[in-house]
Amino acid sequence: MTYPPGPPSPYGYGYPPPPPPPKPGVIPLAPLRVGDLLGGAFSAYGRYWKPLLGIAAIAYGGAGVLVGGALLVAYGSVVDNLERLDALPDDANPGFADFQALLVAFGSVWLLGMLGMLVATALINAAVPAVIQDAVLGRPARFGTVLRRAWSRLGAVIGSVCLSSLAAALPAFLLVLAFMVTLAQVVVNPDDSGTVSALTVLLSVLLALASFPLALWLWVKFLFAPSAAVIENQGPVESLRRSAHLVRGSWWRIFGCVLLIGLIVSVAGGMIQWFVSILAAIPMTSLVSQAPESPRDLFPTLWGVMLTAGFVQLLVQTLLAPLQPLVTSLLYIDQRIRKENLAPMLAQSAAPAPAGAPDAGAPDAGAPDA
DSSP states (O other): OOOOOOOOOTTSTTSOOOOOOOOSSSSOSSOOOHHHHHHHHHHHHHHTHHHHHHHHHHHHHHHHHHHHHHHHHHHHHHHHHHHHHHHSOTTOOOOHHHHHHHHHHHHHHHHHHHHHHHHHHHHHHHHHHHHHHHHTTTOOOOHHHHHHHHHHTHHHHHHHHHHHHHHHOHHHHHHHHHHHHHHHHHHHOTTSOOHHHHHHHHHHHHHHHHHHHHHHHHHHHTTTHHHHHHHSOOOHHHHHHHHHHHHTTOHHHHHHHHHHHHHHHHHHHHHHHHHHHHHHHHHHHHHHHHOOSSHHHHHHHHHHHHHHHHHHHHHHHHHHTTHHHHHHHHHHHHHHHHHHOOHHHHHHHHSOOOTTOOOOOOOOTTOTTO
């Protein structure tokens, strides 16, 4: 069989297939598929587990110690109130004043815990892009270097996280409002039917459900803000604008990838939490069957269960926390490859310098002019 003469077709009959894109690190330097994203995230986790888990342990361990200490202080300040409530006659209905100290004490603990978790989450979101900068180029990432880089950008990351959260927090705010109205109604006037409160709760829930799509859209739109704040040294507002630019035109793809890794993390964490809840039910069942005479007798066992569950929760959070930011940071790199042709610059940065050539300092994965 013969073929007519003519110019040869690249990669046609008798020609080798096109070469694969270079892969100096955890991902190929080309537009990424879902398998590349997940494989790159788990590969980065395996190669750089020391800085990732080390910083996660510092972040969530510090938050856990802060909340634990605040709980001890809160309990010490309200133990007398608990005993007074326990000493009330069975036919007496405690009023709001009887619960005020408890609400203030444990509300303060909740607020402090939220602030601690905000800083811890921001530190993780600052550390992961710093690791990804080296991971895509196949460079080592030392713990101290990553920590210093993350700490230097912590303020910008906290600002970007807070701004994006405010933009997408309307449904959560409405649900919290519904819960607070219900709680106030039960505490202040438990015998009242609460028609006005019920209408307020129903309206808040309906508005929360109606605003949820907008909140989800904004959350994905600003998903890359922490990565831009770290890799491109952007400020909070500039990071949000940068994220919106990169997400534009790819919202559904980015949402699907984040949803997939979120489901994986949720299933893994849920299985561990289910096992812990079964273990925690054993001492709680024994505690209920013994019928303690006062709150002072109740708290030793309760504190043991809470501390054990809190420690396991902290451990699970530390192990799983880097996975979602790893996928997000790789999606950020992927969008820059697709929109800004970042791959050639990354390949140039990853290539070894010629022997004897001066080290001019190749640009990294986050060069904003790429």
